[in-house]
Amino acid sequence: MSEVKLHAETRSEFGKGAARRIRREGKVPGVVYERGLEPLHVTLPGHDLLLALRTPNVLIDLVIDGKGSQLAIPKAVQRDAIKGFLEHVDLLKVKSGEKVTVEIFVNTEGELAPGGNLLEHVLSALPVETEATHIPEGVTISIEGLTAGDAVLAKDVKLPAGTTLAVDEDTVVLQVLSAQAEEAAEGNGDEAAGA
Template structure:
């Protein structure tokens, strides 16, 4: 898994006005919580944080001004609905060796059996438990040669060592749908073209 170091400052001003000022300075407001401790309100470097969050379940080493270093993983983010920039981030405090539950993206690889069938992602992520410092970035599933009507359940997916499944074992993750017949529509279009030519 990926580990990224970020410098962070403790925030003492709150509210929308204060948050806007932080963002104008290229920072992102955030909250660090967990282990029953009081939440710490932080200001984090926007560009570096944005890059770090491209990696799912990235482990962040926060160098907090005046408080030393803490380990955290991203729990939730808020983004501007139009521009997509980060508005706020919630971070979960973790310790080395501690197990946490996270959502891991499911990545399908391979080619379906020929015939124009479609692969449907019923679940885009799996809920798994793993050590905080060894969280998988994704799980890969082979769909090579699968035909219409096939499905892959959560329990069918091989997880990395030390990772256990939290999602229900019989939950459908991927399924192969039969290609929809499009011939009638194509024939109707040809018929209309023929009528136009006759006219």
């Protein structure tokens, strides 16, 4: 898990006009939430924040003027739909040892059994509960030898120590589809579209 240090300034201006001014300066408006306390409105350096958010579930060491240093994780990120630049970020203040619910990437390794079957990622990210300062980057599931009709359930995924599922254990994470069944489903869709 990566930890990135960012310097932030508290802000007292709100609304669309203030947010536009902040973004013109190359910064991003944000809010830091802490359980049981009032949210803290901040301004973050845009480029540094963009780089930090490239790492999934990044832990941010947030140095806020006049408030000292605190750990936070991203909870919601708003981007411009066309240009992709950051418009706003919500951060959640966390403490070492505190449990948080996050989504971690599902990676696969190995090869399906021969036969031209297709692997469907029902969940590309798995919801888990883990310690805020030790969030795993992801899990790797072996698909070696799986055949049509096989599925990997959440309870079958080997999680890192200290991490538990935050989803029903019988939730399908991956499943193998028969290539013929996939072709038939596409054919039925084409026929319906032509009707």
